[in-house]
Amino acid sequence: MSDFTHGFWPIYISVITVASIVGTWVFLRSQTTRKLAPGEKPELMEHTWDGDLRDLNNPLPRWWLGLFYGTLVFAVAYLLLWPGLGNFAGVLGWTSSNAYEAEVKAAEAKFQPVYAGFMKQDIASVAADPEARAIGRNLFLTYCSQCHGSDATGARGFPNLTDHDWLYGGDPDTIVATLTGGRSGIMPALGEALGPQGTKEVANHVLSLSGRKHDAALAAAGKVKFAENCAACHMPDGTGMQALGAPNLTDKVWLYGGSEATIIETVTKGRNGVMPAMTQTLGTTSNKEAKLHLLAAYVYGLSQKQ
Ligand code: HEC
Ligand code: HEC
DSSP: OOOOSSTHHHHHHHHHHHHHHHHHHHHHHHHHSOOOOTTOOOOEEEEEETTTEEEEOOOOOHHHHHHHHHHHHHHHHHHHHSSOSTTOOOTTOOOHHHHHHHHHHHHHHHHHHHHHHHHTSOHHHHHHOHHHHHHHHHHHHHHTHHHHOTTSOOBTTBOOSSSSOOSSOOSHHHHHHHHHHOEEEEEOOOHHHHHHHHHHHHHHHHHHHTTOOOOHHHHHHHHHHHHHHTHHHHOTTSOOBTTTTBOOSSSSOOSSOOSHHHHHHHHHHOEEEEEOOHHHHTTTOTTHHHHHHHHHHHHHHHHHOO
């Protein structure tokens, strides 16, 4: 494959390259063929500096010339073997992309047996293996940490994976399903349906669910609205529904935040947290299935330790 956009440039470059190599060789020859005849004195050039610093026309030392010719031989050999001369691909047929592919293949071959061993074990056993956890951690840092943080404790809108609180579930199969298919939590915007007062009331009811400071009268009014508008997903008692990824509102763990203002914002505008599917996060990387297995085990292990 050529990176040149026009057929003229490879020729232009080749002509300049060849001309400079040949030109250098001719120049070196022209400067070195003259040898001193026996008894001949080196010619004194017509200038003298600093009183006694004279310029003699001696032939260049042999070793020095050898180096010069060496660079020419190197240049010719290089241009024959590797790409460099216009469109000529070089005798070895080297390209950066096939060099990269070869490296990937070598790495794959190296890891394949290791991965294959882990593929035979279930998630819980893999999670207990320190070597697997070390690999899982590296994979997590590569593919997941930009959203969940390098310590997997998450951030606003990105769940903490080290606690026992799960949006979708923390058993091995559910974690695998989360990674494979991705997740999209859909909390509808209900601000218009509830109005500002209704939203404030329902938010105070949500505050009361986890024992936060709230206005009792507002919360009581909100309880009815919660049953009508929210219970279908968050359950009547507010403990959430993992099938939908609707968070438990009675615990002290918040995905977006548990202040009155944040809850009002959540209810008014809705939320849509998206966990990308494996096809996106792992792309076309090699050993994709094994990586998913190791990542799921790593995530599973994170919450098992405590
Ligand atoms: C682009 C950001 C992003 C990346 C990359 C990402 N995640 Fe997520 N992940 C999320 C979001 C956002 C959620 C919450 C989805 C929701 O709100 O419904 C989530 C949810 C999860 C859950 C479900 C947690 C629960 O409580 O049920 C798991 C498990 C998970 N991610 C693991 C991973 C792993 C492992 C990787 C790397 C392979 C990864 N994530 C990469 C954004 C990301
Ligand atoms: C269609 C189902 C559905 C309905 C109806 C619904 N929710 Fe949600 N809610 C969700 C989902 C799913 C999420 C998680 C969003 C995400 O993952 O980004 C959520 C998130 C939330 C959060 C954020 C919790 C946190 O940890 O930060 C609050 C608060 C909340 N809902 C309150 C309510 C209230 C109050 C109502 C009723 C007025 C309501 N929801 C109605 C599905 C629903």
